[in-house]
Amino acid sequence: MPNVISPDGSIRQDNWVVVPRPAEGESLDIPADQPALIPADLWLAGYEHFTGRQEIGVWFDSHDEPEILDGRVNELPVIAVNFPKFSDGRGYSIGRLLRERFGYKNELRAIGDVLLDQLQFMKRCGFDAYVLRADKDINKAARCLNFFSQGYQAATDTEIPLFRRRAS
Amino acid sequence: MYVYDEHDRQMAAERVAQFRDQTERALAGELAEDEFLPLRLQNGLYVQRLAPMLRICVPYGMMRSDQLRRLARITRDYDKGYAHFTTRQNVQLNWPALEDVPDILAELAEVEMHANQTSGNCIRNTTTDQFSGVQSDEIADPRPYCEIIRQWSTFHPEFAFLPRKFKVAVNASEQTDRVAIQVHDIGLQMVRNEAGDLGFRVHVGGGLGRTPMVGPVIRDFLPELDLLTYLEAVLRVYNRYGRRDNKFKARIKILVKALTPEGFAEKVEAEWQHIKESPTRLTPEAIQRIQAYFTEPDYAAIDNATDLLASQRFENRGFDQWLTHNVDTHKKAGYAIVSLTMKKTGTPPGDVSDKQLEQIADLADEFSFGEIRVTHQQNVVLADVRQDRLFELWQAITPMGFGTANLNTLTDVICCPGGDYCALANAKSIPVAEAIQRQFDDLDYLYDLGNIDLNISGCMNACGHHHVGNIGVLGVDKKGQEFYQISLGGSSHHDASIGKILGPSFARDEMPKVISKIIDVYVDKRTEEETFLDTYRRVGIDPFKERVYA
Numbered sequence: 001m002p003n004v005i006s007p008d009g010s011i012r013q014d015n016w017v018v019v020p021r022p023a024e025g026e027s028l029d030i031p032a033d034q035p036a037l038i039p040a041d042l043w044l045a046g047y048e049h050f051t052g053r054q055e056i057g058v059w060f061d062s063h064d065e066p067e068i069l070d071g072r073v074n075e076l077p078v079i080a081v082n083f084p085k086f087s088d089g090r091g092y093s094i095g096r097l098l099r100e101r102f103g104y105k106n107e108l109r110a111i112g113d114v115l116l117d118q119l120q121f122m123k124r125c126g127f128d129a130y131v132l133r134a135d136k137d138i139n140k141a142a143r144c145l146n147f148f149s150q151g152y153q154a155a156t157d158t159e160i161p162l163f164r165r166r167a168s
Numbered sequence: 169m170y171v172y173d174e175h176d177r178q179m180a181a182e183r184v185a186q187f188r189d190q191t192e193r194a195l196a197g198e199l200a201e202d203e204f205l206p207l208r209l210q211n212g213l214y215v216q217r218l219a220p221m222l223r224i225c226v227p228y229g230m231m232r233s234d235q236l237r238r239l240a241r242i243t244r245d246y247d248k249g250y251a252h253f254t255t256r257q258n259v260q261l262n263w264p265a266l267e268d269v270p271d272i273l274a275e276l277a278e279v280e281m282h283a284n285q286t287s288g289n290c291i292r293n294t295t296t297d298q299f300s301g302v303q304s305d306e307i308a309d310p311r312p313y314c315e316i317i318r319q320w321s322t323f324h325p326e327f328a329f330l331p332r333k334f335k336v337a338v339n340a341s342e343q344t345d346r347v348a349i350q351v352h353d354i355g356l357q358m359v360r361n362e363a364g365d366l367g368f369r370v371h372v373g374g375g376l377g378r379t380p381m382v383g384p385v386i387r388d389f390l391p392e393l394d395l396l397t398y399l400e401a402v403l404r405v406y407n408r409y410g411r412r413d414n415k416f417k418a419r420i421k422i423l424v425k426a427l428t429p430e431g432f433a434e435k436v437e438a439e440w441q442h443i444k445e446s447p448t449r450l451t452p453e454a455i456q457r458i459q460a461y462f463t464e465p466d467y468a469a470i471d472n473a474t475d476l477l478a479s480q481r482f483e484n485r486g487f488d489q490w491l492t493h494n495v496d497t498h499k500k501a502g503y504a505i506v507s508l509t510m511k512k513t514g515t516p517p518g519d520v521s522d523k524q525l526e527q528i529a530d531l532a533d534e535f536s537f538g539e540i541r542v543t544h545q546q547n548v549v550l551a552d553v554r555q556d557r558l559f560e561l562w563q564a565i566t567p568m569g570f571g572t573a574n575l576n577t578l579t580d581v582i583c584c585p586g587g588d589y590c591a592l593a594n595a596k597s598i599p600v601a602e603a604i605q606r607q608f609d610d611l612d613y614l615y616d617l618g619n620i621d622l623n624i625s626g627c628m629n630a631c632g633h634h635h636v637g638n639i640g641v642l643g644v645d646k647k648g649q650e651f652y653q654i655s656l657g658g659s660s661h662h663d664a665s666i667g668k669i670l671g672p673s674f675a676r677d678e679m680p681k682v683i684s685k686i687i688d689v690y691v692d693k694r695t696e697e698e699t700f701l702d703t704y705r706r707v708g709i710d711p712f713k714e715r716v717y718a
């Protein structure tokens with residue numbers, strides 16, 4: 001069961017599983033008794049079957065286009081974004097687009113190579129659940145999420161950039 | 169000059185605390201080498217051949233005297249007592265110890281300095297013309313816009329892990345470009361449209377390195393209030409679509425080329441439409457607020473010291489030469505812009521000792537309202553010197569080694585640290601610069617040759633900008649031997665171009681002779697008015713080839 005970190009650094013557990021993309025010709029292996037995150041394009045392909053189900057969410061890989069879910073994001077209880085390598089920053093743009101452009105309201109989860117020093121950026125880009133890589137010390141998450149009390153620029157967490165806050 | 173408010177101070181302090189924590193975790197083995205790498209790079213720390221190297225940010229090249237004195241102290245306490253001015257207006261230390269870096273950063277933060285984002289795959293220091301605010305031909309002072317970009321890009325959460333590093337430069341003069349905007353990832357040229365509104369012409373996708381490119385224009389006019397939203401759109405397109413599979417194809421120039429400039433521009437426009445009206449759109453008040461930090465210093469109401477200077481020149485030939493070459497016209501009557509050259513023969517270009525840093529600080533206090541600017545050409549500028557004190561200044565700097573009257577001449581070389589310091593080098597670069605400086609030690613001959621950009625890099629990474637030198641020198645490795653390849657016809661100015669390779673490379677000891685032959689061809693072929701570059705562009709590369717390989 002994954003430990004899930006919240007933006008305030010608190011830790012909870014849940015049992016969402018990430019279902020990998022099936023190989024050519026294979027079908028999705030969705031567990032019967034657990035909520036599951038499936039590749040977003042496959043959710044769309046099986047839309048009739050999946051929509052409205054509270055135990056099915058989706059995940060995007062870093063090269064995927066979140067645009068495919070425009071207009072439907074809030075039908076999903078959880079959207080996850082995979083960081084295949086912590087140095088792959090595409091997931092930050094995906095997070096902001098989902099939140100700021102497509103108006104996604106439910107849980108946005110960071111999965112994959114999620115390390116302590118990247119949590120602060122994820123938080124600012126709209127992620128509100130982080131599944132830390134297993135070998136990292138989860139008890140340091142709260143500290144690493146809170147080094148900065150504010151940011152200069154607008155992002156998902158701060159609609160108003162500092163230059164406008166200063167002016168008022 | 170910009171002064172921190174409580175927000176800037178708070179974030180600077182938080183950043184130091186964060187890096188201290190990260191360093192402790194790295195030293196405790198909790199962060200793998202590759203995990204710590206981008207964190208330390210984004211705090212300026214690069215591990216080098218001989219020791220770590222720390223690149224300290226000098227936002228758009230501006231520094232106060234107290235900051236210079238702090239740098240001097242840091243080089244003394246934590247390093248070997250000298251520092252290096254880089255081509256991107258920053259300062260580099262070559263020997264700090266990893267475990268000392270958090271303390272160094274804390275000392276820097278005390279004087280409103282930092283090393284944020286000076287390395288790594290993020291948005292780097294924004295650079296601009298060292299004559300900003302004091303020259304008469306600029307569209308507007310570019311520094312407030314650089315500061316606005318600095319704040320927007322600092323710790324930007326979406327763009328901390330780009331495919332590759334990202335550099336922005338801003339230029340404000342229509343006649344000159346001293347910051348090479350067209351070889352930056354984004355080059356912003358300030359312009360006014362027909363209605364007289366202020367804005368930017370936007371070049372994207374310039375850069376040097378393995379695939380040198382001059383950045384095409386993707387927007388002719390960007391209104392000033394739209395600056396940040398448009399930059400955000402460019403960066404988002406790059407972050408999402410720039411190549412990440414191959415480090416050598418990851419710069420934005422490769423993406424712009426792959427999509428074509430028109431295709432890239434369309435993608436940016438489409439992205440921009442979504443965010444154009446967001447709160448990130450600048451307001452006139454926000455711009456004015458930053459502009460208020462860059463107001464004129466307390467100039468005296470004085471006239472030009474024309475007669476005084478004329479008689480001083482007449483009596484002193486050295487002063488006359490220096491005035492002609494290292495002193496530029498100021499927009500304010502009675503004042504002048506002075507370039508202190510860091511190019512004395514025998515000293516690596518851009519190198520300064522702790523003592524010299526303090527001397528520069530004293531000069532700034534005494535002669536120029538306590539401020540200096542670092543230049544892309546690795547020199548230092550005192551921007552506000554009274555004309556009636558130029559002679560006194562000249563006398564003071566000559567023994568310090570800052571008075572070599574070779575600004576913009578062949579011996580005002582841009583040179584990377586090369587094989588003497590850099591692990592990536594194919595060849596040394598500093599000794600080549602020195603040998604050429606020795607060969608051309610006759611100032612009158614140099615002046616007769618006019619402005620020539622000679623740029624030297626020790627390898628393909630092109631830190632010394634060899635591609636855009638009128639004469640470029642690149643260190644190459646030939647069966648384990650250090651060789652040098654020459655290119656001709658590059659320019660980093662408004663007429664930017666990438667130099668053309670002359671032919672097979674040369675051994676180091678041949679270099680001064682080869683450069684002499686190239687210069688001889690210019691002298692033979694030039695018409696009265698022509699610069700080296702003009703002549704090259706007119707006659708082409710063949711006459712040079714024939715002479716050099718004869």
Ligand code: HEM
Nearest residue numbers: 254255256375376377583584585589590591592629630631
């Ligand atoms: C000694 C340590 C140094 C190392 C290891 C180093 C390394 C590098 C590398 C690997 C690149 C290529 C990046 C790319 O391909 O995109 C690069 C680019 C660059 N470096 Fe350095 N560098 C060093 C010192 C300097 C210094 C002292 C300067 C200034 C004189 C400098 C100025 C630059 C510039 C301007 C570029 C960008 C060229 C471009 O636009 O592609 N570097 N450096």
Ligand code: SF4
Nearest residue numbers: 584590593626627631
């Ligand atoms: S050009 Fe090459 S040799 Fe010179 S500093 Fe850059 S990486 Fe080192």
